[in-house]
Amino acid sequence: MKAKIYITLKNGIHDPQGRAIQQSLQTLGFEGVQDVRMGKFLEVDLQEMKKDSAEKTINTMCQKLLANTVIEDFRYEIIEN
Amino acid sequence: MGQSSHLIWHQETSVQGMDAILLPGGFSYGDYLRTGSIARFSPIMEAVIQFANQGGLVLGICNGFQILLETGLLPGAMLRNTELSFICKETYIRVENANTPFTKSCEVGKVLKLPIAHADGNYFTNPVDLSALQANAQIVFRYCDRDGIVTPSSNPNGSIDNIAGIQNAQGNVLGLMPHPERCAEPIFSNQDGRLIFESMLTSLIGQIPLPAK
Numbered sequence: 001m002k003a004k005i006y007i008t009l010k011n012g013i014h015d016p017q018g019r020a021i022q023q024s025l026q027t028l029g030f031e032g033v034q035d036v037r038m039g040k041f042l043e044v045d046l047q048e049m050k051k052d053s054a055e056k057t058i059n060t061m062c063q064k065l066l067a068n069t070v071i072e073d074f075r076y077e078i079i080e081n
Numbered sequence: 082m083g084q085s086s087h088l089i090w091h092q093e094t095s096v097q098g099m100d101a102i103l104l105p106g107g108f109s110y111g112d113y114l115r116t117g118s119i120a121r122f123s124p125i126m127e128a129v130i131q132f133a134n135q136g137g138l139v140l141g142i143c144n145g146f147q148i149l150l151e152t153g154l155l156p157g158a159m160l161r162n163t164e165l166s167f168i169c170k171e172t173y174i175r176v177e178n179a180n181t182p183f184t185k186s187c188e189v190g191k192v193l194k195l196p197i198a199h200a201d202g203n204y205f206t207n208p209v210d211l212s213a214l215q216a217n218a219q220i221v222f223r224y225c226d227r228d229g230i231v232t233p234s235s236n237p238n239g240s241i242d243n244i245a246g247i248q249n250a251q252g253n254v255l256g257l258m259p260h261p262e263r264c265a266e267p268i269f270s271n272q273d274g275r276l277i278f279e280s281m282l283t284s285l286i287g288q289i290p291l292p293a294k
Contacts, residue, residue, distance in 0.1 A: 013205065014239070016165050040114075065122070068115055068151070070158040071205055 001046050003058045005076045007067045008039035042066065054078045082278060091123040096132050100285055104129070106143025106198070106260065116159055116201045117147030126152060138182055138281055139254045143199055146246070146256030155249055155256050156214070157206030163239030167200040171271075172237055172259055174245045175225040178218045181248055182284035183255045186276045192229040193222075193273040195259035197237060202258040204240040204247075214247055222246035222257055 009015050015037050022036040044061070046054055058076050067074040089096065091109075096102060110120040120126075126148075133139045133154050141149040149155045162168060176184050176191040187193075206214065214220050222245040226235045236243045238258070246257030261274030 014160065014163070016161055016163055016239075020165060065118060066114065068118065068158050070156075070207070071160060 001048055001054060001081055002079045003044040003046060003054065003076050004079065005042040005044065005058065005062065005066060005074060006039060007042070007062070007072050007074045008037060010071060010073050013071055039072075048081070051078055051080060082275075082282060084282065089125055091120070091125050093125050094128055096125070096128045096137075099132070099137070101138040101140070101281055102129055102132060103262075104139065104141040104145030104148055105262070106145055108144050112201070115147075115151070117144060117149075117151040120144070120148045121151035130154060133249075133254050136251065136253050138285065140183060140277070140281065141254075141256040142260055142262060143197075143202075143258055146258055147201065149254060149256045154254050155247055156210045157204055157247070159201045160203040160205050160239070161201055162199070162203050162237075165200075167198075168202070168237050169196070169198040170237070171196050172245070173225050173227050173229070173235065174222040174257075174259055175229045175231060176221070177223055178221045178248075180218075181221055181252055181255065181280075183248070183277050183280050184221060185283055186280040190229055191276075192225060192227065193259075193261075193276065194227075194264070194271055195261055195274055196263050197259050199238070199258055202238040202240065204238075204244045204258075206241060211241060213250075214244075215242070217250055219247050219250065220244055221248050221255060222259070 018036040018038040022033055025033045055078055062074040113119055130152055147159050150158055171194055174193050174195060176187040176189055179187050179189045223231045223243040224236045224245050225231045231243050245259055248255045261277040264271040265274040265278055
């Protein structure tokens with residue numbers, strides 16, 4: 001099974017990378033780009049287990065290492081084979 | 082400074098016999114995920130955390146500061162510099178609290194010229210923790226101009242409240258982004274960084290038997 005994990009900066013936290021990308025999109029002529037927020041995407045292969053224990057495991061991974069909850073939010077999807 | 086030092090490898094698990102621990106910069110673990118996030122789980126860190134929790138002096142410089150944030154020994158987190166660039170230059174920082182083991186050889190308002198060299202030094206913490214830092218005099222250094230005035234233009238990286246260095250509530254753990262060790266030797270014309278190490282030494286004298294010089 002797989003977990004897809006999305007880590008993003010919390011709302012209200014300045015994201016200079018996102019801003020630089022937004023400006024670049026505007027320079028390229030893409031109108032109407034109001035904001036860009038940059039984050040991280042991780043795909044974790046897991047051995048088969050019950051979905052709720054996989055969710056628990058991934059949640060602990062995020063809390064402990066993958067995200068810094070001072071500045072980041074995370075969400076994930078568990079995909080069963 | 083006439084003191085003996087011992088290099089501890091990250092795979093080691095004991096800090097026994099140490100009077101103070103210095104976590105240097107250097108990014109030897111890379112910056113995967115976030116600065117300091119992988120290094121924080123290196124085998125030696127459990128012993129460092131225990132040493133700090135028992136009141137031992139711990140100084141984290143640059144990446145060492147980021148590692149201390151990731152361990153939770155210091156509050157807050159680092160963001161990318163506002164201008165997104167790696168900044169390597171001399172900065173001025175103002176001593177905001179001289180009643181710490183790391184600054185007791187200074188007085189409040191003393192301006193130190195120390196170099197920075199980082200891409201992720203934009204210190205952030207939430208408003209509640211920031212108020213606590215301010216109220217408990219945990220903000221030890223702020224970026225300032227050469228006259229010691231804290232201004233937005235003297236803030237090199239976007240750090241909240243111009244923060245360059247903070248300590249924990251107990252006052253035995255300090256993290257700062259500028260590099261005092263890069264200006265602490267007699268061969269340099271600028272030796273401002275020496276004051277931090279002298280302070281540490283002064284606060285340790287009396288507490289522990291120091292080897293004779």
